[in-house]
Amino acid sequence: MSVFGLDLEIPWATQNLGIELRHGESFAASAAEDALPGELSIAALVQPGLRRNPRRAHLLVSTVLGKHLPTDPRIVIGAGNRLGDLVREHLDDREPVVLGFAETATGLGHCVAARLGASCYLHSTRRAEPRATTLTGFEEGHSHATSHLLQPAPADIFVNDLPLVLVDDEISTGDTAIDAVRALHAFAPRSHYVLASLVDMRTAADRAKFEAFAAELGARIDTVCLASGRTELPDGLIETVTAMPEPALNPVAAQRGSFGRIELTWPADVPEGGRHGILNSDVAAFDIALKAATGEVQTRLDAEFAGRPVIVLGHEELMYLPLRLAAELAESGTPTRFQTTTRSPAYVLDEPGYPLRRGFRFHAPEPDATAQRYLYNAQLAEGEAPVLLVVIDPPADTPELIDQGGLVDVLTASGADVLIAVLPGADPRTLHTARTSDSAEQLTRDQRVRGSGLPRSAEVPGPARRFPEALRGPEFGSYAADEVSWLLKDLSDVDLEADVAERERRIQAGTAHYAESLPIEYQPDAEYRELFDRVLAESAERLALAVATVAELVVAERGEDIVLVSLARAGTPIGVLMRRWLRSGVGRPSLTVPHYAVSIVRDRGIDAVALDYLAHHHDPSTIVFVDGWTGKGAITRELTEALDAYHAAGGARFNDELVVLADPGNSVRTYGTRDDFLIASACLNSTVSGLVSRTVLNDTLIGPGEFHGAKFYRELADADVSNQLLDAVTAAFETIRDQVPAAVAAIRDSDRTPDWSGWASVERVRAEYGVATVNFVKPGVGETTRVLLRRVPWRVLVREADAPEHAHIRLLAAARNVPVEVVEDLAYSCMGLIKELDQ
Known part of the structure; x- marks a missing residue:
């Protein structure tokens, strides 16, 4: 079997680095309607890739997920259907709730939920929606990006005692699943969980740990996968990958590609995905809206790119709708593949048998998210020039999307023709209102809350939390606006300065805290x-x-x-x-x-x-x-x-x-x-x-x-x-x-373990000079300078009389008539001692 030109028998990382993916068992047979072969082996489901990460240097690249590799959308949906069939065998005819893990498994989880006809599908999110209420969250300690938020609208579509199916693309050790189930069970306990993944690479010890956890929890936890296996890594892999040359990203062609844009139609009361929950009763409306949106896209493609193959690109968590759109295009006869962007950096290497042959790094388009995002491959066989159809929702529809270094810029620079399809998306407030209305027919009795565990803060979900605005220059501070965002309240018009001596006296007396006021700014x-x-x-x-x-x-x-x-x-x-x-x-x-x-x-x-x-x-x-x-x-x-x-x-x-x-x-x-x-x-x-002044905390x-x-x-x-x-x-x-x-x-290469030797030396000076508290001993050049600029200094200790690093300190001390004393065995270049004032 060949996927994206990969020889599945001898992957590059196996030949050259010794990374082995051993097959264990296959569990899912072919479904009549999917585009996959019969039983799937580990080699057919994942390929070994690399990432320059100090904790984990290997990466399992799925051939059926549509994340890193442009994949036939019918294969992606087929893999989800097979996984859903395996899950159904463990549900005892009960209707489940399905949770997909962001970002990788949001589309896969939705496929499983659709196959099962789940009561509700929800995926966790790392991009909080300010118009929605966050029900809870949990950590995923072994992921590239860890925090998961749950934002169902309303809360009770998720909080119940129905079987909970958790869907991820892979299980490596099971630790992530344990952490997630532990957090979710503490929040809203259930009696039955099913963990579903494309591949399960746990060792016998990992499985024993998982069984012990289920016993500890007192709940039934079943696991299903398309195939199991194990990963064998050579010694020193992290060091080997770290030493490899920097990967070449963002290829540039002789001629820049074109860029176009289309606004898709989507009903405000139909969820476009599972970020805020999609109910079984939403499916029919979703399918109708999807057909309409696909028709709009097809018309535009026929007008401008007739006969060209298409790669539909979802953006991070927005996977399922672009996947379904790609499947509709494929069914209509347009050669179509599907994949998505990602937050996760991986190692790109243009070698036969390696899965990540080409890579793009771009600025995240979302507001307040100037971190880097990534896209891999985004190409077909040599000689084919696909149109890249990028499907985004409003938070990603920003100037950063098309600015220099943005996704459109780096893709068109590679010679690709790019068409951005902007999806309005549902308003979570509209969904919340529709689903909590007494007359809302789509919220059936079985979809209402069926168990306890809803926290007080979520019983009556209120408006989304509003945060203060970050401050930026030149309105606040003299740094440029892009240099720093100050998460501070502007107190510029408040009289906060106090005489230094009087301020010090009140601080030492315990009647005031140093952060409640400001010293008068010393001007040299x-x-x-x-x-x-x-x-x-x-x-x-x-x-x-x-x-x-x-x-x-x-x-x-x-x-x-x-x-x-x-x-x-x-x-x-x-x-x-x-x-x-x-x-x-x-x-x-x-x-x-x-x-x-x-x-x-x-x-x-x-x-x-x-x-x-x-x-x-x-x-x-x-x-x-x-x-x-x-x-x-x-x-x-x-x-x-x-x-x-x-x-x-x-x-x-x-x-x-x-x-x-x-x-x-x-x-x-x-x-x-x-x-x-x-x-x-x-x-x-x-x-x-x-x-900007020092910070103030005054009630x-x-x-x-x-x-x-x-x-x-x-x-x-x-x-x-x-x-x-x-x-x-x-x-x-x-x-x-x-x-x-x-x-x-x-x-x-050095021993960087903190030994807190500085603190010990401060204690010695405090005792030797009879200082009441270590808070009055300020070690080092920076802290000594602070003492002279905004406290009442008693004396300055220096290790060398004329050391250049404290020339300014000696000048300040002379200006304030503070004695400077040479202490040859001082652990720091200098120390400042604060004067104890009479109360």
């Missing part, structure tokens, strides 16, 4: 500004190397689908610079990533509303928290504790690893350097941080559902050097480009 004299200019010129290359190093470490270990979230405000210039490095194309392929700034407050935690916003707009697993430097490591601990508390309260699970430019405190794993050196952004206050100003606050000091524009800093470091990228690989390798 001309001599200090000249020192800043000199320091920036001398350190720009060192800063650039540290920025590039930490950015490349993040991509190497977290992948390209990342979202930078800096801790305002010290982390924000670093986040902007990391984003600039990744986008620059200096020494690496250009990568555009989103960047936000959020507030974190010692003893109060991170802004939970900002976390809700991030979880709503992005996959939480892609979030990378960024700060400028570590002192003793207090914020490192604060971040971990705050994220744990947020998750325990029902929020999404975020990765708590803090990424910093400099880690002199030895409290993080991912850093650009552990040297305690002068970071120019630490020399000043807002005038080097986008003219009289910040209400429920609002971000923490900050001020924009527009009046300091003449003294602003924020962009001077960014531009100086960016200009040094080309100079340091050749040093980056060695710097990254040196850190990856």
